Amino acid sequence: METVVVLLNRDLRVHDHPALSAACADARRVAPLFVVDPALAVGHRTGFLAESLADLRESLRGRGGELAIRWGDPVAETMRVAREVSAQAVYVSEDVSALARRRQRLLAEGCEHDRMDFRTFPGVTVVPPGALRPSGGGDHYRIFTPYWRVWSEHPRRAVLDAPATVRFPEELDAGSLPVSRRAPHGLFRGGETVARERMDKWLKYCVEDYAQGHDDLAGNRTSKLGPYLRFGCLSPLEVESLSVNGGDFVRQLCWRDFFHQVTLAFPRINRDDYRPRGQQWLDDRDAAQAWKEGRTGVPIVDAGMRQLLAEGWMHNRARMLTASFLVRRLGVDWRVGAEHFYRLLLDGDVADNYGNWQWVAGTGNDTRPNRIVNPVRQARRFDPEGEYIRRYLPELDAVPMKMIYEPWRMPKGVRGYPAPLVSMD
Known part of the structure; x- marks a missing residue:
């Protein structure tokens, strides 16, 4: 073939990239393309994505190639680029979410209409x-x-080596990279x-x-x-x-x-109960907002939620206990918490995020659907010195550990820290 467009999505690399490697083997010219969908660029991920794309562009340029950037609807922009370079095929890495599968279906239909090949590859x-x-x-x-x-x-x-050479269509404008406007917190840099x-x-x-x-x-x-x-x-x-x-x-x-x-x-994993169990969730918006802000009055829960807000990441153990607190102690619908995590987590993807939330809520793949995690017990076991709690709740620096582990005994108004939303004893 003369030209293949490789639409990138969750595969921003050159090493072990089956779609990119196949395109370089099958065609003389390869146009790696990323389409920035403004509707999906949210939270900490915007800066991380910008850094990842900049790094990928440099890697491709080091191999004689280039990364094309477009803005808008991924399907429409991909087909526009494919027509512009008279491509014979569009290659993508196959993904599983409902949005990704719809994109793949529409691309397949567009390629069939324009008499191009459409191929999906592993790699995610x-x-x-x-x-x-x-x-x-x-x-x-x-x-x-x-x-x-x-x-x-x-x-x-x-495992595939990175392509030695990528020949980019000379008539194709590369386009501008998105700009990272986030203030880096030092934990993660994209690429x-x-x-x-x-x-x-x-x-x-x-x-x-x-x-x-x-x-x-x-x-x-x-x-x-x-x-x-x-x-x-x-x-x-x-x-x-x-x-x-x-x-x-x-x-x-x-x-x-x-x-x-x-x-x-089960592509509706982010919307519907995988295993409906008839739970009646509370519509308690004040409690949900306090949980999101890290102001539940339970230090270990609040520390995890403050870490998420500050870093776009949360320790895995903290994810489980904060999620369990929302659904088991506050009785709030798992979808409320899952959407908050998905919006803020750098590593939030549909399968992992919503699958894990349903596991915690008892509507998913846990063989013990009534499992309850005790946050106080978790704090004593996994943060025995209170270092994690104090890192993200500096207002509790001078509070004795006994009170941190038993927040219901904490004097009201300790530097503005709230009383527990629910009884924990």
Whole structure:
């Protein structure tokens, strides 16, 4: 072929990129394209995305290529670019959300109308979401453990090198990159270059300690690779292939794949109960707003919510206990919390975010749907010195730990800190 357009979405990298590699092998000219959809650019992710695209453009230029940027509807802009360069095909990495599948369907229809080929490729997960089916029937695994066993034994495709050369159509205007207007907080900077540096250090120095340290709220003992996997700055398959001593860490990658295959089978995972159980949720907007602002009066919950607001990230243990507090203690609909997380988290994607929220709410894939997490007990166990709490709640610096762990005993009006919204004793 002469020319292929590669539409990028959650695959902002050059290493182990099946769609990009296939395009470079199949065609003389390749037009990598990213379409900025203003409706989806929200929160901390706007700056992270801008940095990731700038880094990707530099990587492509280093291989003789370029990254085309357009603004607007991804389908319309992709077809416009494909016609402009007289492309013979459009390649994309296959994704599972309802929005992604609609985009893929419309692109396929547009390519058929214009007599172009349309091809989808793996790359968003370790194992393609539709590759594993239960032996007893059904279109997906509903329980994690049997999925983990089959996933662990499933053959992997080869990890691909980055293309040596990318020949960009000379007549195509590259377009302007989005500008990052966020004030960096120092925790995450977008892009494949930073992602690979972080991955290399994590796998060399930290992954073997993951099982012992990943629940330490105050410690810096999780990979923090989630945002880079969410934007595809890293290939999940490459991360897994290099994690030779990371059993528990690899299990987390499997959880990510698990929720992607659930979402493929149940694309309304962000709207409807996966397993309806007849819960009656409270429409308590004041309580929900206090939870969002980190002002519930329960320090460990508020610390997690303040971390989310400040950093666009939250420790995994804090995610579980803050989510459980909203749905189990306050009785607020899981969709309220899930939407808040999705809007703010750098690593918030549809499958993982909403799958995990439904797991906590008892409407999803948890085999113990009535599970309740006690935040006070969690604080004592995973933040025994109160370091995490005080990091994000400086107003409690001088408060004794006994009161922090038993907030209902805290004097009212401690530097403006509120009384607990619900009884915790």
